[in-house]
Amino acid sequence: MIQVENLVKHYGSFVALKGISFEVPSGQVLGFLGPNGAGKSTTMKILTGYLYPSSGHVKVDGIDVQEDPLSVRKKVGYLPETNPLYMDMRVDDYLRFVGSIRGLRGKALSQGIQRVVEVCGLARVYRKEIRELSKGYRQRVGLAQAMIHDPEILVLDEPTSGLDPNQIVEIRELIRNLGTDRTVLLSTHYLQEVEATCDRILIIAQGKIVADGTARSLTSTLPPGPLTVEIKGPKDKVETQLKELFPPETGVQVQFLGEDPPGEVCFRVGTSPESDEHVREAIFDLVSRNGWKLLEMHRPPATLEQVFRKLTLDPIEEPLVAKELSMGGSHV
Numbered sequence: 001m002i003q004v005e006n007l008v009k010h011y012g013s014f015v016a017l018k019g020i021s022f023e024v025p026s027g028q029v030l031g032f033l034g035p036n037g038a039g040k041s042t043t044m045k046i047l048t049g050y051l052y053p054s055s056g057h058v059k060v061d062g063i064d065v066q067e068d069p070l071s072v073r074k075k076v077g078y079l080p081e082t083n084p085l086y087m088d089m090r091v092d093d094y095l096r097f098v099g100s101i102r103g104l105r106g107k108a109l110s111q112g113i114q115r116v117v118e119v120c121g122l123a124r125v126y127r128k129e130i131r132e133l134s135k136g137y138r139q140r141v142g143l144a145q146a147m148i149h150d151p152e153i154l155v156l157d158e159p160t161s162g163l164d165p166n167q168i169v170e171i172r173e174l175i176r177n178l179g180t181d182r183t184v185l186l187s188t189h190y191l192q193e194v195e196a197t198c199d200r201i202l203i204i205a206q207g208k209i210v211a212d213g214t215a216r217s218l219t220s221t222l223p224p225g226p227l228t229v230e231i232k233g234p235k236d237k238v239e240t241q242l243k244e245l246f247p248p249e250t251g252v253q254v255q256f257l258g259e260d261p262p263g264e265v266c267f268r269v270g271t272s273p274e275s276d277e278h279v280r281e282a283i284f285d286l287v288s289r290n291g292w293k294l295l296e297m298h299r300p301p302a303t304l305e306q307v308f309r310k311l312t313l314d315p316i317e318e319p320l321v322a323k324e325l326s327m328g329g330s331h332v
């Protein structure tokens with residue numbers, strides 16, 4: 001549905017986009033993740049025909065944005081980062097206004113308005129002036145204006161930024177519903193947002209794509225974190241035997257966390273991908289040999305936050321692309 005090919009954007013001598021390429025299949029909800037200044041908004045503005053790239057191409061449903069921006073805008077609804085609204089206008093007047101700019105007239109216009117008012121939950125504020133609305137409701141009005149012409153594609157630039165936690169949940173839910181029958185590209189720097197709403201994630205840093213995949217596929221690229229182990233047994237004996245089992249030269253780090261309640265010893269074990277299976281077996285054998293009880297052995301999964309920090313604090317040359325996993329809702 002969207003094809004982005006080698007986008008480069010210069011602002012004067014500053015290079016904001018350094019060759020961005022990706023494709024979005026129809027129906028996908030794609031999250032654009034990146035720190036401030038990464039180039040998310042610039043990419044979205046080019047995609048929606050509001051800004052020309054210095055080089056590169058964008059095609060929306062086969063139409064080149066630079067050759068025919070008007071046809072592309074008919075297919076795309078866009079909520080800019082700043083969500084520019086006319087504060088003096090009432091919601092109903094504003095929607096009628098944007099609908100008419102979009103070329104809707106008569107019945108098509110009133111049906112369009114009715115549809116977005118329902119979808120975006122605006123009935124309660126329909127006759128209010130926009131200035132009277134909370135930030136959450138203003139964001140709904142922004143979404144409604146983006147959808148008034150029933151576009152196949154929605155481009156939403158940080159749709160939940162500045163909202164309170166309840167409003168965030170509401171807008172996310174709305175976006176998830178919208179995403180069931182259209183293609184959505186949304187940018188954010190909230191990591192939970194992409195995990196909660198997106199089929200696929202692109203991480204962008206300093207004008208380049210540094211990762212592409214599902215949340216699951218991206219987190220699975222990180223080395224395993226430490227194991228948390230809880231053993232029911234005499235504390236001193238458990239400690240001594242574990243230290244004997246994993247002396248410093250094995251490279252396996254054992255960190256005791258405490259005993260709570262007495263007789264239940266908790267510790268953390270740092271493994272490498274190579275030693276991991278062996279370490280878990282050795283712990284199990286030790287427990288069983290001594291007649292202790294293994295209450296728990298688990299590893300908290302790596303988080304998207306760790307992936308994000310790794311990639312955006314220390315950008316890598318080759319993008320991390322979980323190729324076989326990058327499209328649709330596929331999983332490991």
Ligand SMILES: Nc1ncnc2c1ncn2[C@@H]1O[C@H](COP(=O)(O)OP(=O)(O)O)[C@@H](O)[C@H]1O
Nearest residue numbers: 011014016034035036037038039040041042043
């Ligand atoms: N109109 C502009 N003139 C000059 N520099 C700009 C302009 N717009 C954006 N930039 C710069 O380009 C970079 C990318 O900006 P932007 O696409 O807004 O990033 P993001 O949306 O990821 O925060 C930033 O360093 C920003 O300062």
Ligand SMILES: [Mg+2]
Nearest residue numbers: 040041042081
């Ligand atoms: Mg931005």
